[in-house]
Amino acid sequence: MNILLFFVIIPILMIFFLWISKNRNQIRGIMVAGSSLLLILAGILTYLYLTQRAAGDTAEMLFRSDYSWYSSLNIKLSLGVDGISVAMLILSSIIVFTGTFASWQLENQTKEFFLWFCLLSLGVFGFFITIDLFTMFMFYEIALIPMYLLIGVWGSGKKEYAAMKLTLMLMGASAILIAGILGIYFASGATSMNILEIAKAGNIPHDAQLIFFPMTFLGFGVLGALFPFHTWSPDGHASAPTAVSMLHAGVLMKLGGYGCFRVAMYLMPQAANELGWIFLILTSISVIYGAFSAIVQTDLKYINAYSSVSHCGLVLFAILMMNQTAATGAVLQMLSHGLMTALFFALIGMIYGRTHTRDIRELSGLMKIMPFLSVCYVIAGLANLGLPGFSGFVAEMTIFVGSFQHTDIFHRVITIIATTSIVITAVYILRLIGRSFYGEVKNPEHLKLTDATWDERLSAIVLIIAIVALGVAPLWMNNMIGDSVLPIVKALVIK
């Protein structure tokens, strides 16, 4: 049995056991057991992947297997991973694990919350392990719909509006995506929906590429917060409960970038080359606009959500640069942003749970009241603005070095513009930290608040360890990703 199958089986089993669980302790037990298993599984998979690569297996995808599903429609459950998917699986399992602990204290309808949460993670894991267009898309949509109930029922603020907006925008994008996928399948004349086979045949006509590339790119791009379709993100993330924000900003937004790279660009290289500039401009706007918007926000979650728009914009920006360094940087940025933003949202959730406000004008001197949480927040902030030693530096450095390898004016100018986002990030992060975490405690009520509990500490520490590890020793990850983006980047070079 293929090891990848466990990434789907474990969430399904979790859903089943949650369904029959009786009390909160059982629910917690199931979640901890399941998410730890997933984390261990991701570790084992990484080890196996690296040993197989070291043994000289140069196949594009490892752990390949096909299970026949709808054979009359050529739909198979095709499994396979390369370095990019392995990296994403590590990220997802870390975030599911920490998300479980971040929602440890949840009291309102715990069972249902985790039920939908597991369905969400099922979609995420399924998306990264399959390479069949249909199953990929199916898992993609499975990951989208639980968001509605998770935000609508357990969210805060204007949750009904946010939940509806997020769901409709993302499902709207996926509707366009269906057309794109069907277009790819029928235009290629392939006898399977397997991405590798379609890419190998590479016979999608030029005209069809010009129609279906924008559809597919846009379909995935909306989830990657592509300007001007990023508006679901701030509202959605601000209203979502902690664990959901973590998983959504941390992993789900990466589905967008991953899909753009693996499906849209890999399968339709000609159109990617011809139309890439349009999307490059849009993503640059995302990068800059997201950063500027974050400056003027006063809600902690909104600041982080706009910061996500900016950083996820960089992912799309980098893959559109279409060279190996930038693409590696893109995947590193996905990892790095996923970990950072999850840490941010976890900490914001914890702070909000105590102060009951996220308005930075009302928060001050938190460092004195809850030193652990505040220090973690500062670390996350520094990682976010790209301080060396943290993952953010590695990722952004790689992206900008890769982007600057282009010698033409357009790419150079747009790279320089995007680079300014680093400075702007520093502005909003440092301003926020200075205002809310340092200084005098203005609100005497806050003095009574306590610091983090063990579950919260665990969740934050795991994320910080991952961020630092990626920042200090990025080379093995860099190599693993770099090898795997190569086939896609090669396909993008027009002969």
Next chain:
Amino acid sequence: MDYSQFLYMKEEVSLIVVMAILFLYDLIASEKARKYFSVVACVLLGAHIIYNLIPTSTPGSAFGGMYYYTPMMTIIKSILTFGTLIVFMQADLWLKREDTKFKQGEFYFLILSTLLGMFFMIASGHFLMFFLGLEMASIPMSTLIAFDKYRHNSAEAGAKYILTAMFSSALLLFGLSFLYGACGTLYFEDIPALLTSGNYMQLAAFVFFIAGIGFKISIVPFHLWTADVYQGAPTPVTSYLSVISKGSAVFVLLTILMKVFAPMVTEWQNIIYGLIVITITIGNLFALRQKNMKRFLAFSSISQAGYILLGVIGGTAIGMASLVYYVLVYMVANLAIFGVISIIEQRTEKVSMDDYNGLYKTNPKLTFLTTLALFSLAGIPPFAGFFSKFFVFMAAFKSGFIVLVVIALLNTIISLYYYLLVVKAMYINKNDNPIEPIKTDCYTKISLTICLIGIIGLGIASIVYETITAFSYGM
């Protein structure tokens, strides 16, 4: 006469046997035995399904081409009978009420006679036969709709239905007379050779035909009766109307388009194209503002009819398989929702969407089932509706209707919005006076469990679709 011809009519014959037994049971059963009427009806119909489950391998025709049999028909008829069985189970609670208790037998007999009509309609090889089947399916239907005759709404809906049904039959007959005038025959087999592309008389015949059948499927602009009738009819009848009656009409439309009007393919594709676009869009737009659950589902089912027609338009085998599959999946989901509405209506008399606010707090299981069914209707994986939607899109896309598919896809967003409104009402909206916890009876429980299994299993278990595909060659 060769009596072996009757062997082709296995389904019809065994259905008539079931009807006869039920009729006799109604006549002779004592008061005590009548308590088990629902059991008898359900068991008999279940036995009928099992007896007819395996298709006879050879296609054939009987009575000089009046009656046709292909293995696909068995699948279609089994799906319809299966839906009827679920309706029977869900109707039990309603039938046990004081004012309907004494006419329980009539309900079963009338429903089965409409079903018989649909069987003949689907299997017909001649327009006369087709028309007889259609009428047999329509006229008892109006009595069923007016079954709660003391309720003003029900009687009014019955009258509305019979009037529109007669009008559409008249249109249909008018079309058939044109066709007879143009071709000189009404046999399905002979007509295609006599049709020519670009003949206006034949085109007029087709337009009248589609108007007549469009009434049954409730395609826009022939849908005006739908909302009122759905609202007025007793809920089990509404669910029967929205699923089985609609499904059978779609099947027969598909058969006739592919078999009879094949030479006029470009003409009818254009017409169906336009009908799909307005059906989906108008159905969706009207559903947005509905406050009554039954009216809401009426408009939702109108837009679903548009999606079903996406399987028709290509006129291909994959289109047919996806259409049959779509109807099956739609049936399971719709019956689940109607089952919930029905039991809530029986217990509390509440059908307004506002009454469903906060339902989750009091009835988590019913809410959960309704949510899954709504997700399935909206086409969200891993529920069956996603697969069926994807497959009809695939079929239409394969035949080159790319713009149409994109329009339909964009419409799924509107439909998702109004399905989510119901979900929102049940989970998120606050209500000071929610529906109290509802005790479901045994029949409803069984039927809803079957629906639940169908909603989750039909998509994941590819065998259902593969079986349908395997038999789609015959038509």
